[in-house]
Amino acid sequence: MFENLSERLSGVFDRLTKQGALSEDDVRTAMREVRVALLEADVSLPVARDFVKAVTAKATGAAVTKSVTPGQQVIKIVHDELINTLSGEGDPGELKIDNPPAPILMVGLQGSGKTTTTAKLAKRLTEREGKRVLMASLDVNRPAAMEQLAILGTQIGVQTLPIVKGETPVQIAKRAKQQATLGGFDVYMLDTAGRLSIDEQLMAEVEAVRDVANPRETLLVVDGLTGQDAVHTAENFDGQIGITGVVLTRMDGDGRGGAALSMRAITGKPIRFVGLGEKMDAIETFEPSRIADRILGMGDIVALVEKAQETMEIEAQERMMKRFQKGLFNMNDLKGQLEQMQKMGGMEGVMGMMPGMGKMAKQMDKAGMDDGILKRQVALINSMTKKERANPAVLQASRKKRIAAGAGLEVSELNKLLKMHRQMADMMKKMGKGGMMKKAMAAMM
């Protein structure tokens, strides 16, 4: 999967990494090529556009690291942005199959690979998680489809609900639930009927089944080879039925990959699994970072840049600690600390890690020092001149007014910040003398 896209991208980045310094133009040209590559892979236009925009913004603002080239850095940014595009906040992870018997509703168009995927997932749940699974086909119009599921069930050693002629899908769903409950099954999977295209009757039927089954998961199976059509299908099904995730099949083929890249951004629904062949084991969980690696195929460079960034952060920390040991602690240092705190989960998170500082963190918390304050404090420091940051002692009334106004805040907030800075500077001095700083550092690392 993704071969064409991979090839196109590696062409772009080969050229980029061969260059030393990158001009804005170089980046812009490369990004134009990335955009074309994405569109050719059938990624939807707004997704491709947002992707390139995000990468360009980050590439322009990225801190330059000595040990990697700008081109390598851009690759890492593209890699991270791919992961961003492929995943989303609150990704659900494993299938929700608590409270047995947990119903899983399988929906999708005919030929998408729904029945095959139902069996693949049943096999997976049985073998990997030791679950007892019951499968039922609800495709009353196509006896062959019911037979197909029964055959697959025998093949993988998973029970299927006996076929009873003349039942409606809703009746079958009810019977499946009953048998799953009586038989002590952990999961029962309902393989609904597919149609060649979305029609009202199909949707009404699936809706009725959904209402009686009350599924824990509703998985839409779509053919990854159909690109943006797969995304439209998902939008439709989600709008009418409500889905909890997507399974993209035929990702073993030479599909262009657009469906995978657009799905999350356009539908807001996560891809949960990818189908990679006709065999019953040919299914994988969808891991954005692994997919990003596959698309970009530049794992070495990504690892190199990660390492360099880590080293850079450690070096900066060490430089700062040396300053603190000497009792130096100006507004730039404070800003660095505040930003670090934001990254590490706020005041209490960071200070709680330093011996003797837990109490201070609690006091700060009581004084209303939440993360909103962290942001405002950084804004105040940003509003200071270089000289003022290096030596806050020069701040008299008129300067204070200017700084507070620049940050859109009151002078009283600035005074609080200055007081905190004095307290921290005092503490740094004391700790520096007593060798406490090393201990505090060790505790933080």
Ligand code: GDP
């Ligand atoms: P349904 O009509 O949606 O139930 O589709 P089926 O499960 O019957 O699948 C249709 C065809 O696609 C079958 O020949 C499957 O073997 C094949 N198929 C399903 N998933 C995949 C996949 O991930 N990769 C490949 N190459 N073929 C698949």
